[in-house]
Amino acid sequence: MDTTLASSDAGSPWTVPAVECPSRTVVEVLANKWVLYVLGTLRQEAAPMRFNQLRRALPGITQKMLTQTLRTLERDGLVARKVYPTVPPRVEYALTPLGHEAGQLTMLIGDWALSHVNQILTSREAFDESLKSEPAALN
């Protein structure tokens, strides 16, 4: 699976000297597992989702983490929050165009993860095994 794509190395966030470079803060938005899961779920659903619907779709997430994740995504303009003033309240979360772009990236990560999970699991086992034998081999 050769994913050779056009690159733009000039000025990428990796090269910046300043620790507090704004583009880094943007990279770090996606460097968060719940952000990836939420974006991936919303993208897959391809429709606005309610809070508890999202919660059920994300095994292991707590209410606090979901709220927190959705707030930062809303703040960054990746997710739009729409409140219907009904009783009981209805709140829907949807990807913005920007969020949909980010969702494409999470999809690529998910696909990559899925297609290499066995390879990586095998590598982990081999590494952990080598740690058990190598120290003894030094004696």
Place this chain on the structure above:
Amino acid sequence: MDTTLASSDAGSPWTVPAVECPSRTVVEVLANKWVLYVLGTLRQEAAPMRFNQLRRALPGITQKMLTQTLRTLERDGLVARKVYPTVPPRVEYALTPLGHEAGQLTMLIGDWALSHVNQILTSREAFDESLKSEPAALN
């Protein structure tokens, strides 16, 4: 910048019911800022890098975090560690083929971050501003 690409939704990590799904652990490899930065730097350099060379290229990283990050990447088979038994010791880190694939993903993330940093920064400011006025508007 429309990054419309072929999708494969079937069986993606977002849908799995089990909390401890292996593919999730692979997604979470990339959900780490130092992992993204290290992969991005190694990919950009396109050559093996020494420990302190990598360190200098990553402003803000501590020795501990760099060591830790490189270990997990080596364990997962994304980075190859080569030791030259010289004095002083020389250790080189290079991307494996698998790591290079992951590097492509980090490049996409970096490109996306760079091209939308202003948009996101603006969104953040607007959100923070709305928090100052809205609560007062309720009175």
Place this chain on the structure above:
DNA sequence: CGGTATCCAAGAAGATACTG
């Protein structure tokens, strides 16, 4: 040079209880 070991502080994250 390229680490490891240890200690410690700060923040992330979980559990629980309560509310419009």
Place this chain on the structure above:
DNA sequence: CAGTATCTTCTTGGATACCG
């Protein structure tokens, strides 16, 4: 339903010192 608030736990990460 969709949160907020609080408390506690626990991991992450930084600082420092030392080693082959």
